[in-house]
Amino acid sequence: MMELTRKGEYAIRAILYLARQPTGRLSLVGEIAGSAGVPRTFLSKILQQFTRTGLVSSFRGTGGGFTLARDPAGITLLEVVEAIEGPVLPNRCLVGEGTCERDGTCRVHEVWGRVRDEMVSILAGVTIEELARAREGSAGDGLAKSS
Amino acid sequence: MMELTRKGEYAIRAILYLARQPTGRLSLVGEIAGSAGVPRTFLSKILQQFTRTGLVSSFRGTGGGFTLARDPAGITLLEVVEAIEGPVLPNRCLVGEGTCERDGTCRVHEVWGRVRDEMVSILAGVTIEELARAREGSAGDGLAKSS
């Protein structure tokens, strides 16, 4: 239930790949796709979406490729996920914010609102830079486990 | 992104309808469907799923119908949602809990784990009885808004 799509997963992998490259270096679609294990043509679409959002910048022609448009320390996981999957909305009734035909006064909406707020808060609290680091220092370092 | 399906919405409406009935009273599919604004045959499937889970009990034949199997004060929103939509799993990698082919050491999984934990915690903190009450007392009463 409430799963991130493959597209979203691929998008995160691709962003992390870009974040791990030396600043300014351009990566090719094929290169990213190979390393991140994502179908090439599909990744192409995802990267296009990122460039439209302004998270990634692209350059055409010989020597072209993709690179992060901003400092990974300033990009949050929320931005990445929302760029690809759209706004975090666990319940359709939240779309209109009160535009719920039936049961306008019921409390279910308020509960989903809290769910959304928490998701947003958690995802906005993690930067791509933090995620891209990892590798060494293995587990539970810096980010507290809430459970 | 990460939307509850219509099935899930319908399920909640149906459960709330049942929770608002006098204890012991049986409701017919058609009756619930009409009141909750849910296609009758579809609701039938949802109710069957609920009876399989044990949340709702059903009785066949003349005078039959559906009723909550347990006290609504003891049923959480989490139970209702999971009965219909399956376990809350915002990221596929959480299914196997560590069975992630690639990037086993990356921190993304830990973040989604926290998201799931929070969702579960919020949904488990709301009972059907609370939700079914509402109506009078309008807003923000008893349940704190976190935002």
Next chain:
DNA sequence: TACCTATTGGACCTTTTTTGTCTTTTTATA
């Protein structure tokens, strides 16, 4: 200019999931 390289955009396609319907069977009551 011609040619190569790489992204862009759009059309298209397949598979899966969602959102149902319809029919038959089972169980219970009158």
Next chain:
DNA sequence: TATAAAAAGACAAAAAAGGTCCAATAGGTA
């Protein structure tokens, strides 16, 4: 037995997910 209801299962349309393919465009390079 007739009637009333849920249960079960097959079926189907519509939408979303998950891709593919190709022509166009933009930028280098000889």
